Amino acid sequence: MTRSVTITGTRSTGHRGLDSYAELFTNYLTPFADIETRFYIGGANGIDSLSLLWLAENTHAQITIVVPGTTRQQPAEAQHAITHTRDRITEVVELHAAELDSPAFHARNRWMVDHSDMVIGFPLPGPQGRSGTWQTLNYGAEQGKPHLVVPV
Numbered sequence: 001m002t003r004s005v006t007i008t009g010t011r012s013t014g015h016r017g018l019d020s021y022a023e024l025f026t027n028y029l030t031p032f033a034d035i036e037t038r039f040y041i042g043g044a045n046g047i048d049s050l051s052l053l054w055l056a057e058n059t060h061a062q063i064t065i066v067v068p069g070t071t072r073q074q075p076a077e078a079q080h081a082i083t084h085t086r087d088r089i090t091e092v093v094e095l096h097a098a099e100l101d102s103p104a105f106h107a108r109n110r111w112m113v114d115h116s117d118m119v120i121g122f123p124l125p126g127p128q129g130r131s132g133t134w135q136t137l138n139y140g141a142e143q144g145k146p147h148l149v150v151p152v
Helices: 018-028 047-058 076-084 102-114 133-140
Strands: 005-009 037-041 064-066 091-094 117-122 146-148
Touching: 005 047, 005 102, 018 047, 018 102, 037 047, 047 064, 047 076, 064 102, 102 133, 117 133, 133 146
Parallel strands: 005 037, 005 117, 037 064, 064 091, 117 146
Antiparallel strands: none
């Protein structure tokens, strides 16, 4: 049985070292990361790029990158992560939004959740805010999908 998981998270990741993220991903992604699992990742900076690099190197899971426009419109860090792991990426979905604005990113996040069985979110600690991470987690909850919150 194929399981599908959306990963969402903050773009602000400079407050932790790479080893700390590797430990978080080992603890919270490994239990779901078998050959039958497809991860949907947003293809942006921060948690998106870090989780893509970690999953590609440490698992055999299927990886789908979903971007609101095209991959060439993504930030340099994200483009590098996608290029570096291209041989491990199963699919790239480009939604071709006319403008890369908040509605386009929200549509991308909803698309990923709509194609997933669960959501794993890596928000900054503190109360729920209006960030894309929280909007994605809340959208998954509204859809009745399990969600795991791992503050970073």
